[in-house]
Amino acid sequence: MNLKIISGTDMANSKALEVSTYLKRLYQQLGVDAEVIDMADFPLSDVVGGKYMEEIQSINEFREPVLKADALLFVIPEYNGSFPGILKMFIDYLPYPSALVEKPIAYVGIAGGAFGGLRPVEQFQMVANYLNAHQFPERVFISRVHNMFDSETGIKDEFQQKLLISQTEGFIKFIKALKR
Numbered sequence: 110m111n112l113k114i115i116s117g118t119d120m121a122n123s124k125a126l127e128v129s130t131y132l133k134r135l136y137q138q139l140g141v142d143a144e145v146i147d148m149a150d151f152p153l154s155d156v157v158g159g160k161y162m163e164e165i166q167s168i169n170e171f172r173e174p175v176l177k178a179d180a181l182l183f184v185i186p187e188y189n190g191s192f193p194g195i196l197k198m199f200i201d202y203l204p205y206p207s208a209l210v211e212k213p214i215a216y217v218g219i220a221g222g223a224f225g226g227l228r229p230v231e232q233f234q235m236v237a238n239y240l241n242a243h244q245f246p247e248r249v250f251i252s253r254v255h256n257m258f259d260s261e262t263g264i265k266d267e268f269q270q271k272l273l274i275s276q277t278e279g280f281i282k283f284i285k286a287l288k289r
């Protein structure tokens with residue numbers, strides 16, 4: 110099973126990347142072939158000016174592992190009550206309308222504030238819903254992520270960490286069930 114974890118911001122050394130790297134280890138421990146794709150590596154400079162219908166090698170290379178993945182896990186930080194612009198740019202440079210059709214997708218929201226990325230995840234889910242993805246219903250939200258997340262041990266709140274483990278195990282079952 111091949112899972113790509115999308116770290117959903119182009120901020121350098123982001124918290125999203127830290128959470129994604131932790132999740133990669135968690136999935137690998139459960140036998141999943143998991144890798145992180147960092148939106149900081151999206152070849153933004155190659156699409157300035159709106160190159161939507163053009164063949165761009167760097168874009169093809171960046172999106173290929175996403176298109177081939179059995180499943181995607183998005184780690185989405187809250188920026189101005191929504192998801193980072195780079196994520197929409199990334200989606201808009203996937204093949205339309207087929208890219209996410211029947212793709213199993215799960216979400217972890219993170220935020221500096223109290224709502225743990227609920228808003229950006231739900232807004233992103235509207236896009237993925239429109240694109241006919243299979244969205245895993247158990248979502249996890251990490252509030253005050255700078256204080257509440259440790260790169261070695263995960264979420265400091267015990268109950269939240271249990272939810273994260275539950276999501277991880279449940280998502281693997283969900284992907285397997287859809288594959289059958």
Ligand SMILES: Cc1cc2nc3c(=O)[nH]c(=O)nc-3n(C[C@H](O)[C@H](O)[C@H](O)COP(=O)(O)O)c2cc1C
Pocket residue numbers: 118120122123124125126186187188189190191219220221222223224254
């Ligand atoms: C441009 C920008 C906008 C932000 N807007 C919000 C916001 O609306 N609500 C919130 O709780 N935190 C907000 N934050 C804080 C981020 O949610 C927090 O720093 C982030 O989740 C940490 O992850 P990152 O390092 O991956 O960005 C914002 C941060 C940035 C850079």
